[in-house]
Amino acid sequence: MLDDTDRRLMRHLLADPGLATAALAERAGITTATCWRRLERLTAAGVIRGQHAVIDWRALGYAVEVSLRFTLDKTDPRAFDEFIAAARLVPEVIAIETFLGRVDVRLNVIARDMGHWTEVYRQQILALPHIAEVEALMLVSTIKNTEGLPL
Known part of the structure; x- marks a missing residue:
């Protein structure tokens, strides 16, 4: 279900959940449109359940x-x-x-x-x-x- 691009995208998302889609796409080495589509697919599949603030x-x-x-x-x-x-x-x-x-x-x-x-x-x-x-x-x-x- 997940390929290397999905894993790379999620690694960058976990490292910095506040990244804008364009910045996330750049770090993952994909286009912004591809990044957005993959995030939507991962969210719809329940792999990404949301993004939240971690407060110390x-x-x-x-x-x-x-x-x-x-x-x-x-x-x-x-x-x-x-x-x-x-x-x-x-x-x-x-x-x-x-x-x-x-x-x-x-x-x-x-x-x-x-x-x-x-x-x-x-x-x-x-x-x-x-x-x-x-x-x-x-x-x-x-x-x-x-x-x-x-x-």
């Missing part, structure tokens, strides 16, 4: 990130849905992921500082429904964080 939350004054792993009390069949619905309402939750295995749900939570983290954890996180067990992992450093793909 640290630049906005958030200094703490914690990954919380939850095991839910699954005696209630609505446990997952109710937990996730409530977690979505916590503004400091930046990611929600579900798993198979011992861990049911992982939340990534950011805070301005440790005082803010304590407040969010005690008042909002611990108030989430159906928690059987929670484990917190404090982020120390990010070694690799890329949205790039091996194209």
Whole structure:
């Protein structure tokens, strides 16, 4: 489905999503019209789902990130849905992921500082429904964080 030109185009798009179509075409070594058609085709096929801004939350004054792993009390069949619905309402939750295995749900939570983290954890996180067990992992450093793909 993808040829070398598509891969080259997507590599450049991932590296700089804000490029205008003409600049993207130039970097990929194709005409602007061809670039536009290929982007349209890749979008229609669902390969490209959109372009978005990546905002560094640290630049906005958030200094703490914690990954919380939850095991839910699954005696209630609505446990997952109710937990996730409530977690979505916590503004400091930046990611929600579900798993198979011992861990049911992982939340990534950011805070301005440790005082803010304590407040969010005690008042909002611990108030989430159906928690059987929670484990917190404090982020120390990010070694690799890329949205790039091996194209």
